[in-house]
Amino acid sequence: MNRQDIRRIAVFTSGGDAPGMNAALRAVVRTAAWNKLHVYGIERGFEGMIDGHFQRLERRDVANIIQRGGTMLRTARSMRFMSTEGRQAAYEHLKAYDIDACIAIGGNGTFTGAKIFSEEFNIPFIGIPGTIDNDLYGTDYTIGFDTAVNTAIDAVDKIRDTADSHNRLFFVEVMGRNSGYIALYTAIGSGASSVLIPEAETNLEDLKSVLRKNKARGKLFSVVIVAEGHPMGGATGIAEKIQHELASMEPKVTVIGHLQRGGSPTAADRLLASRLGHAAVEVLLAGQENVAVGIVNGQVTTYPFDDAITKEKVPQEELIRMASILAI
Template sequence: MKKIGVLTSGGDSPGMNAAFRAVVRTAKTLNMEVMAIRHGYKGLIEDDITKVTPHDVSNIIQRGGTVLKSARCDEFRTKEGREKAANVLKKHKIEALITIGGDGTFQGATHLANEHDINVIGVPATIDNDLVGSDETIGYDTALNTAMEAIDKIRDTADAHDRLFLVEVMGRDAGFIALETGIAGGAELILLPESLTDIDDVKASLNEVLSEQRRSSLVVIAEGDDTGGALKISEELKPDFSKYEMRVCILGHVQRGGNPTARDRVLASRLGSAAVSVLNEGHSQVMVGVVNNKVKLTPLKMTFGKKKDINFDLLELAKTLR
């Protein structure tokens, strides 16, 4: 294999640049030429492609976001769009494609591979950590630390005013960020998509906490919690907790930004390099992940449409410690 392409797609994730860097530099050792595709599948369809060298990826390992850019692309969801993409790959004589992203990215790559016989490898990068096949995904550790730092600051002002704070973190379909930042931030209550939330139980738990006359109370809520998020929960709670100052804080996309942590940089470097190596070994339509500290290959078709389980032992721990 002499020429490969690489793109980032879907939501940006800290560490994507480290993975891109690892792809380029590992390819160099195997005498492969690397073509960088900007703006994800949209850029692939529009032929936004340039050759990159190891020098071109200098000084990006520490940067958040993605220098390759990312974009949503409805056209790629169609067979016609994927045919355009395949023709662009053939035009540049690109023999394989490394896709850095999440389940939507891998689903698109699988369709492209099946319809046009193109070799594809997936590198898991999503702050939600919800992909089957890797203990952690690129960007998750950075998002955890970003959310934890914000919660620590919120706790300071909550203590100063004896307030009840409802903090919403990202996690539309998975509660990994909420669970671990809730424990690390000493939250009195953690609400997740994986466990049904009964508003009466929430009220009872808060009454128990507030009756102990703690200086402040903190509830961490995943945005995908079945109650509808922090704003909706606050409306449900106000009638019964009117004597308490209640504040809602939605952390939002601040969790996607920032320089990747050392842990994310190492993980991204490891997976980016592994993606090139397994391509060179003849693999295709697999995702490279790390399970029990070893690189593991998972068929791409197994990475989307499935839910990765949270650690329910941690959920029980959170209940014990509140």
């Protein structure tokens, strides 16, 4: 599509919410306005596209939102968009509003929907990677990850106060359904004793041995970070398997939970979201379509939706090794 043909675009957030989505919306709207485009915001992602919930967004409509968690357009997972009828209805609303292109902020599911839709209908999409899990290939970091890690570390810092006061062992579960990024970064950043993630093999005998050795060395308490998606059943599953043998350490389980999704975005997430929102409009106007934007090695880049969906991104081995050295 030629950039001269794009005059009206739509933007929406979809899937799980992530801190920084508002900053990305702001950047899309303002960069579009700067380029004389008209912008429509669609509420609740593909759901609102199907139901025709569109609203005009001008520069001032995105004032004072850069610091807010959540997403002003709300978000949803849409079952209906998986059907041809759903997508047809969505298409008709886009046509009715004369939308020339869409910018979708979300994760894997969002990009999958965008890819299928843009193959069926002639409306180009640009994706912006927004998910706290950081499990999207094609960008070093996703919007919301840095905030979620800071929130988790802040929680572990607090838990450590009580673990330390009582000489206790804590199993702390952080988010990450299929990915250990949040867990690994939280573990390094909070100085945890161990971290258990789906991407690395877990040997419970080793874990017990580390915890016992730590105690023998004078470490008075231990915190073990477990990724939500750990195949042994998260922190609860792990704790059940070994707490009996470590009873003298009075093991406790705590699941940090949904608060990791919220909160004012960190500096890094505001910067990242601003850059990606800005870039999404720029690459669209440069003629690209059906790609997602990312930052790799500090530079804006684009990659096909397919890569984001199918290729795997895993934490650096080096970090896993380092975590175990520094924990001792």
